[in-house]
Amino acid sequence: MDPHELPSSVTDQLAPASRRLVVNRRGSTVWKIESDRGPYAVKLGYAIKATDQWDGQPWTAMAPAREAVIMHQLTPERIFHGHWEEGTWNAQPWRPGQSLWELWEPHRSADELPQPTLDEAYSCAVTLAALHAKGWAHGDVQPAHFIIGPTGTFLIDLALAHSEGQVPEACDFPYRGCLVHYEAPEISRSVLETRTATPTPEADVYGLGASLLISATGLRHVDYPDDASRKEQRTAIVERSHRPVTVPGTLGKLIDAMLSRKPEDRPTAAEVSQVLQAP
Numbered sequence: 001m002d003p004h005e006l007p008s009s010v011t012d013q014l015a016p017a018s019r020r021l022v023v024n025r026r027g028s029t030v031w032k033i034e035s036d037r038g039p040y041a042v043k044l045g046y047a048i049k050a051t052d053q054w055d056g057q058p059w060t061a062m063a064p065a066r067e068a069v070i071m072h073q074l075t076p077e078r079i080f081h082g083h084w085e086e087g088t089w090n091a092q093p094w095r096p097g098q099s100l101w102e103l104w105e106p107h108r109s110a111d112e113l114p115q116p117t118l119d120e121a122y123s124c125a126v127t128l129a130a131l132h133a134k135g136w137a138h139g140d141v142q143p144a145h146f147i148i149g150p151t152g153t154f155l156i157d158l159a160l161a162h163s164e165g166q167v168p169e170a171c172d173f174p175y176r177g178c179l180v181h182y183e184a185p186e187i188s189r190s191v192l193e194t195r196t197a198t199p200t201p202e203a204d205v206y207g208l209g210a211s212l213l214i215s216a217t218g219l220r221h222v223d224y225p226d227d228a229s230r231k232e233q234r235t236a237i238v239e240r241s242h243r244p245v246t247v248p249g250t251l252g253k254l255i256d257a258m259l260s261r262k263p264e265d266r267p268t269a270a271e272v273s274q275v276l277q278a279p
Contacts (some may be wrong), residue, residue, distance in 0.1 A: 004046065012032035043064045069167055128205075141182055141207030142157070187199075192234050212251065
């Protein structure tokens with residue numbers, strides 16, 4: 001799949017001196033650019049066409065605009081967005097660092113799994129708690145979306161975030177779940193029954209627990225075949241308990257609590273951060 005090039009509406013506004021392809025997947029192409037405003041991530045959204053393997057997804061064309069509208073409410077940084085011939089785009093400051101998934105790779109590859117660094121788990125919990133304190137649920141918590149670097153920890157990819165009445169109808173679209181490897185049982189159940197769901201802080205906390213588990217061990221929160229369909233994956237999440245948590249110590253106990261099947265039994269992100277910060 002050839003990547004989409006930067007449209008003229010981006011180059012005219014940001015005048016990139018250089019560009020590097022970062023992500024090229026169904027519905028989204030991401031470039032890192034250098035401009036006189038500094039480094040930026042430019043996301044191009046476009047509709048996913050239906051095939052024999054998956055349904056069409058028109059919402060991905062609007063995702064960059066929706067994310068930009070949300071980021072305008074959360075940060076004073078310069079966020080740019082606009083339309084191009086196949087959808088919308090946004091440009092946001094580049095976040096230096098490594099994702100949680102990348103950073104914890106040594107824990108997954110070691111013969112005997114060492115305990116991951118609690119400081120890194122703490123920084124993820126604090127970042128998620130800060131978003132919740134502003135009245136938002138992320139809706140797509142996964143280890144690739146926590147960027148841990150020299151200037152702090154960032155939670156990126158806010159296109160699916162939810163808060164009451166904060167997104168204009170023109171760029172809004174129904175929430176149909178997230179990457180299933182990190183989806184809470186109540187979200188999976190709602191998507192199976194109604195094809196939609198509502199992101200919540202409690203579901204985000206479940207996603208954080210699943211993210212920490214898979215980053216530390218390489219294991220998904222629920223066991224299902226690699227080639228299972230989305231429906232089969234969600235059915236397994238609804239019907240089965242999460243796999244045993246083998247991460248040792250305080251972090252393992254927290255992950256187990258975050259993966260509680262009942263949302264009300266899970267700690268909040270703020271409570272997780274408090275436990276991880278304790279001496």
